[in-house]
Amino acid sequence: KPDDAEAHYNLGNALGALGKLDEAVAAHREAIRLKPDFAEAHVNLGNALNALGKLDEAVVELREAIRLKPDYAEAHYNLAIALKALGKLDEAIAAHREAIRLKPDYAEAHVNLGGALRTQGDYAGSLAMFRRGHELGSKQPGWRYPSAQWVAEAERMAALTERLPFLLKGDERPTDNAERLTLAQMCYDTKRHAAAARFWAEALEADPKLGDDRSAEHRYNAACAAAQAGTGQGQDEPPPDDILKAKLRGQALGWLKAELAAWAKILDTGPAPLNKAGIASTLLHWKADTDFASLRAADALAKLPETERKEWQSLWEEVDALLKRTQEPNP
Numbered sequence: 001k002p003d004d005a006e007a008h009y010n011l012g013n014a015l016g017a018l019g020k021l022d023e024a025v026a027a028h029r030e031a032i033r034l035k036p037d038f039a040e041a042h043v044n045l046g047n048a049l050n051a052l053g054k055l056d057e058a059v060v061e062l063r064e065a066i067r068l069k070p071d072y073a074e075a076h077y078n079l080a081i082a083l084k085a086l087g088k089l090d091e092a093i094a095a096h097r098e099a100i101r102l103k104p105d106y107a108e109a110h111v112n113l114g115g116a117l118r119t120q121g122d123y124a125g126s127l128a129m130f131r132r133g134h135e136l137g138s139k140q141p142g143w144r145y146p147s148a149q150w151v152a153e154a155e156r157m158a159a160l161t162e163r164l165p166f167l168l169k170g171d172e173r174p175t176d177n178a179e180r181l182t183l184a185q186m187c188y189d190t191k192r193h194a195a196a197a198r199f200w201a202e203a204l205e206a207d208p209k210l211g212d213d214r215s216a217e218h219r220y221n222a223a224c225a226a227a228q229a230g231t232g233q234g235q236d237e238p239p240p241d242d243i244l245k246a247k248l249r250g251q252a253l254g255w256l257k258a259e260l261a262a263w264a265k266i267l268d269t270g271p272a273p274l275n276k277a278g279i280a281s282t283l284l285h286w287k288a289d290t291d292f293a294s295l296r297a298a299d300a301l302a303k304l305p306e307t308e309r310k311e312w313q314s315l316w317e318e319v320d321a322l323l324k325r326t327q328e329p330n331p
Contacts, residue, residue, distance in 0.1 A: 003034055004034075005030075005031045005032075005034040005035035005038055005041070006031075008027050008028070008030045008031035008034065008041075009027070009028065009031040009038065009040065009041045009044070011027045012024045012025075012026075012027035012028040012031060012041070012044060012045070012048070013044060015027055016044065016047070016048050016051075017277060018276070018277045019276060019277035019278070019279075019280030019281050019284075019326060019327075020280075020327070021048050021051050021052050021280075021284065022052070024044075024048045025045060025048045025049060025052070028041050028042075028044055028045035028048060029045065032045065037068050039065040039068040039069040039072055039075065040065075042061045042062070042064045042065035042068065042075075043061070043062060043065045043072070043074060043075050043078055045061045046058040046059070046060075046061035046062040046065065046078060046079075046082065047078055049061060050078075050081065050082050050085065051281060051284060051285070052284060052288065053284070053285075053287065053288020053289075054288075055082055055085050055086050055288075056086070058082045059079065059082050059083065059086070062075055062078055062079040062082060063079065066079065071102055072102075073098075073099045073100075073102040073103035073106055073109070074099070076095045076096070076098045076099035076102065077095070077096065077099040077106065077108065077109045077112070079095045080092045080093070080094075080095035080096040080099065080109075080112065080113075080116070081112065083095060084112075084115075084116055084119075085290075087290075089116060089119060089120060092116050093113065093116050093117065093120070096109050096112055096113035096116060097113065100113065105136050106136075107133045107134075107136035107137035107140065107143070107147075108133070108137070108145075109133075110129050110130075110132045110133030110136060110137075111129065111130055111133030111134070111137070111145065111147055111150060112133075113129045113133075114126045114127070114128075114129030114130035114133060114150070114154065117129060118154065118157065118185075118189055119189045121189070121190055123154065123157045123158045123161055124158060126154050126157070126158075127151070127154040127155060127157070127158050130147065130150045130151045130154040131151055131154075133147055133150075134147035134148055134150070134151050146215070153181075153182055153185070156178065156179065156182040157182055157185070157186055160179065160182060160183065160186065164183070164186060167183060168187075168192070168195055174199070174202075177203045177206050177207055177210075180199045180200075180202050180203040180206070181199070181200070181203050181210075181218065183195075183199045184196045184197075184199035184200040184203065184221070184222070184225070185221075187199060187225070188221065188224070188225050190235070191228075191233075191234050191235040192234060192235060192236050193225045193226070193228040193229035193233065193234030193235075193236065194225075194229035194234055194236040194239075194240045194244065194248065195236055196222075196225035196229075197222055197225040197226040197229055197248055197251060197252075200218060200219075200221060200222030200225060201222060201251065203218065204218065204219060204222065211258060211262075212262070214262070214266070217259075219255045219258055219259055220255070220256070220259050222251070222252075222255050223251070223252040223253075223255035223256045223259070224252075224289065224291035224292070225291075226248040226249070226251040226252035226255065227248075227249065227252040227291050227292050227294070227295050228291055229245065229248045230245045230246070230247075230248030230249035230250075230251075230252055230295075231245070231249070231294035231295060231300075232245065233294065246308075249295065249304075249308065250308075252292075252295070253311055253312065253315060256286075256315060257315065260315070260318060260319060260322065263279050263282060263283070263322065264322055266279065267279055267322065267325060267326065276326040276327075277326075279322070279326050280323060280326040280327070283319055283322060283323045283326070284323070286319055287316075287319065287323075295312050296312075296316060301313060
């Protein structure tokens with residue numbers, strides 16, 4: 001039945017779950033061609049485009065879903081995610097609030113709104129949303145998010161707000177690794193990227209096993225902060241000089257290499273095909289993550305010293321090679 005839009009839509013969902021995002025996009029587009037008012041297909045096409053880093057295209061599809069079905073809470077929720085990735089924080093917050101208005105028990109929207117408010121520096125509002133999201137989500141069978149951990153972190157952030165200026169100046173020191181990780185996230189959210197990288201580095205040095213946490217991805221987050229600071233994208237006071245920026249870029253490269261080795265090991269030893277899909281999704285995110293835009297694009301890399309440029313080019317080639325392996329059939 002070639003004209004069955006539902007079949008193409010469900011094929012798109014299955015392909016997306018396998019990490020075959022280009023094929024998923026094609027299947028969803030075919031579903032929409034057959035049924036132009038298929039709001040759910042527009043949403044999942046938007047989600048696949050988002051995962052591919054095609055954020056502007058994703059927003060177009062998600063807005064079309066909302067035009068077709070204005071009370072579709074999931075469309076507003078996924079639009080908020082794409083808008084946040086584009087840096088349109090106020091619009092993302094508004095979209096999350098609309099999703100919650102339409103579906104007051106939408107646990108995922110509450111916790112994601114908490115994350116957006118945290119990025120804005122509204123730690124009290126963030127804590128309230130995380131608490132509500134955890135309250136709603138923990139009652140659901142199969143709730144898979146570490147929302148209790150997010151609540152605890154939001155509580156630490158709210159408590160650290162007054163101490164933050166003294167910690168940044170070095171007048172005070174973090175009391176433990178939990179505080180270091182919280183401070184790193186607070187600094188990253190407020191674009192103090194050099195400080196964020198410093199706190200993450202201290203935490204990883206104090207407890208190297210943190211780097212093995214595949215869900216928290218502390219080492220990857222540290223690399224994001226170091227990459228931003230190392231390319232002059234942060235708002236630290238004072239800003240890092242050229243020597244420190246080179247050091248930060250080197251840290252970012254080292255952390256990403258360690259992350260890539262960890263994912264390669266999982267691919268070699270873990271069960272397939274779901275591991276393949278998860279690793280593919282992770283690496284596609286790396287290739288689209290704006291934190292690394294200044295260390296990924298050819299014109300940006302051309303500004304680096306030759307040795308450093310070659311090291312970054314080699315890293316992205318290794319990422320592509322591992323991504324290709326995730327698409328290979330199982331033996």
